[in-house]
Amino acid sequence: MAxxxxxxxxVAAAVTFAGCGGPMQPDELKRSIETLESSxxxxxxxxxxxxxxxxxxxxxxxxxxxxxxxxxxEAEKLHDASAEGRVALRKAAAVDLAxxxxxxxxxxxxxxxxxxxxxxxxxxxxRLGDRAGRLAEGL
Amino acid sequence: MRTLFSIALGVIAxxxxxxxxxxxxxxxxxxxxxxxxxLWALPVGVLGIMVFAEMSGRIVAVAKKPNFVLVKERYxxxxxxxxxxxxxxxxxxxxxxxxxxxxxxxxxxxxxSVSFFVLVAVIGVAAAIYFLPFGGLERVFxxxxxxxxxxxxxxxxxxxxxxxxxxxxxxxSHGAAVYWYFVVGLIAAALMPYExxxxxxxxxxxxxxxxxxxxxxxxxxxGFGIGGVxxxxxxxxxxxVLKPEGISPESVGTAALVAxxxxxxxxxxxxxxxxxxxxxxxxxxxxxxxxxxxAQHQGWKWGKRFRLLDEPRFTLSLAGFLLAGFAIAQSxxxxxxxxxxxxxxxxPVLPLTYLPxxxxxxxxxxxxxxxxxxLARVLGWGYFGLxxxxxxxxxxxxxWTNGGS
Numbered sequence: 259m260a261x262x263x264x265x266x267x268x269v270a271a272a273v274t275f276a277g278c279g280g281p282m283q284p285d286e287l288k289r290s291i292e293t294l295e296s297s298x299x300x301x302x303x304x305x306x307x308x309x310x311x312x313x314x315x316x317x318x319x320x321x322x323x324x325x326x327x328x329x330x331x332e333a334e335k336l337h338d339a340s341a342e343g344r345v346a347l348r349k350a351a352a353v354d355l356a357x358x359x360x361x362x363x364x365x366x367x368x369x370x371x372x373x374x375x376x377x378x379x380x381x382x383x384x385r386l387g388d389r390a391g392r393l394a395e396g397l
Numbered sequence: 398m399r400t401l402f403s404i405a406l407g408v409i410a411x412x413x414x415x416x417x418x419x420x421x422x423x424x425x426x427x428x429x430x431x432x433x434x435x436l437w438a439l440p441v442g443v444l445g446i447m448v449f450a451e452m453s454g455r456i457v458a459v460a461k462k463p464n465f466v467l468v469k470e471r472y473x474x475x476x477x478x479x480x481x482x483x484x485x486x487x488x489x490x491x492x493x494x495x496x497x498x499x500x501x502x503x504x505x506x507x508x509x510s511v512s513f514f515v516l517v518a519v520i521g522v523a524a525a526i527y528f529l530p531f532g533g534l535e536r537v538f539x540x541x542x543x544x545x546x547x548x549x550x551x552x553x554x555x556x557x558x559x560x561x562x563x564x565x566x567x568x569x570s571h572g573a574a575v576y577w578y579f580v581v582g583l584i585a586a587a588l589m590p591y592e593x594x595x596x597x598x599x600x601x602x603x604x605x606x607x608x609x610x611x612x613x614x615x616x617x618x619x620g621f622g623i624g625g626v627x628x629x630x631x632x633x634x635x636x637x638v639l640k641p642e643g644i645s646p647e648s649v650g651t652a653a654l655v656a657x658x659x660x661x662x663x664x665x666x667x668x669x670x671x672x673x674x675x676x677x678x679x680x681x682x683x684x685x686x687x688x689x690x691x692a693q694h695q696g697w698k699w700g701k702r703f704r705l706l707d708e709p710r711f712t713l714s715l716a717g718f719l720l721a722g723f724a725i726a727q728s729x730x731x732x733x734x735x736x737x738x739x740x741x742x743x744x745p746v747l748p749l750t751y752l753p754x755x756x757x758x759x760x761x762x763x764x765x766x767x768x769x770x771x772l773a774r775v776l777g778w779g780y781f782g783l784x785x786x787x788x789x790x791x792x793x794x795x796x797w798t799n800g801g802s
Contacts (some may be wrong), residue, residue, distance in 0.1 A: 265721075292645070292673060293641075293645070295643060296643060296645040298655070299642040299644045300642075300644045300651060301644055302646070303638075303642065303654060303658070304654060307654075308659055308664075310661075312657065312661035312662055313657055313661070313662055313665060314505075314506075314662055314665060314666065316506060316507060316508040317650070317653070317665060317669070319504075319505055319508055320505050320508050320650070321505070321648075321650040321654070324648055324650060328647065328700070355473050369423045385645075391643070
């Protein structure tokens with residue numbers, strides 16, 4: 259009886275984990291890109307506060323750093339995942355997008371009290387957020 | 398007037414319960430994801446905690462028994478021990494998350510390191526617990542947490558569609574699983590066990606008797622009502638700021654950013670100060686709740702109303718729980734995710750927490766002329782039924798929606 263239960267458990271585990279490690283699916287990629295889009299949009303909101311001198315510099319720096327870490331983590335996940343066909347092309351574009359978003363967030367992190375850097379970062383992050391939205395469409 | 402100023406227990410229990418680190422972000426997520434249609438869940442949850450808080454306060458005033466003593470009396474040894482272990486595990490996990498949250502908030506002000514500020518936070522909370530009387534703890538953390546009213550002001554300043562907000566308070570049926578995940582989560586967040594354990598033990602600390610029924614009602618209805626208004630304001634303001642931009646909040650910084658949009662740096666600072674003391678209040682709530690439950694289950698002497706050094710077992714357990722929470726916070730685990738798991742997996746234990754209150758509240762032999770009236774009975778059993786449904790629905794929805802995503 260105990261051996262039979264163990265065999266059932268092993269088969270169940272094998273069936274459960276059979277799906278893991280395969281190529282990235284469109285819905286998984288879409289969720290990752292939506293995370294990038296959200297981070298870019300939030301970064302733009304944060305940059306707007308810097309541009310208009312309506313935020314605390316320490317908050318802007320720390321929050322920009324946190325957003326940057328989220329974006330970097332997403333970029334790493336995307337880089338490590340395998341993908342095929344159309345998903346692979348969009349995945350590569352998403353990794354590139356993540357790098358650009360992280361760079362723009364880095365502007366805020368470096369100069370959280372500079373209104374000119376804030377304006378520049380806001381414009382860049384807004385544009386990158388829109389690009390992420392278009393990339394996620396149709397997935 | 399005295400009654401109005403003595404609602405600090407209800408305020409700290411509500412602030413610490415409704416707007417702890419996880420609920421802050423969860424309310425913001427509900428606003429960003431579902432928006433106004435989730436609003437009706439908040440008064441449903443708030444009314445539930447009001448009913449049970451008032452009942453447990455009345456039981457303390459008449460029978461001098463806080464909630465965990467009722468758990469021990471009404472359940473057998475195995476079930477009461479199971480309830481104790483479940484409550485302690487969830488309290489310590491939540492405590493770890495709150496301390497982690499305090500580290501994040503302090504780092505927003507000073508940008509040194511979150512780990513350093515978690516250490517500062519645990520020392521600060523321990524010092525407050527040691528040096529302040531119980532009433533002082535209530536007033537400091539409860540009233541300073543009211544800086545979160547900046548979200549109510551922000552909701553109004555952002556000029557919302559009040560018609561849509563009003564419609565949000567009318568329950569609607571939606572097919573989406575994510576919608577029901579947030580509705581169930583918002584109701585359950587108002588009914589977290591540590592709130593009621595802290596409230597009932599706090600009533601003993603305050604020395605309530607039969608003359609304090611109006612004080613109990615004020616604490617339960619006004620105190621928790623204030624918590625509900627703040628939670629609703631966070632949801633409404635997040636709907637206005639985050640939802641149109643497609644921002645999905647994953648940190649307390651995003652919740653703070655919502656207050657910055659209409660009010661600039663002043664709004665941001667008020668939000669961060671409010672969050673600091675609300676989360677600090679939650680830290681105090683959960684630490685005391687754990688120590689109260691253990692002491693009441695074991696029959697030890699307990700309470701801030703005595704000298705802590707005169708009750709070494711209670712004091713050591715309080716210190717031990719704070720240290721355990723500190724260790725969890727220092728592990729680097731995301732405090733938001735940790736509270737989400739703690740909340741969702743505490744929900745199946747909710748019926749065990751609330752049933753003894755209902756049974757004793759309905760027991761005329763114990764309560765005499767203060768026994769539950771018809772309205773309290775109907776509401777009490779109605780909410781108990783709802784809690785049983787939540788106990789099944791919450792974990793299922795959590796898994797089905799992958800944590801609301």
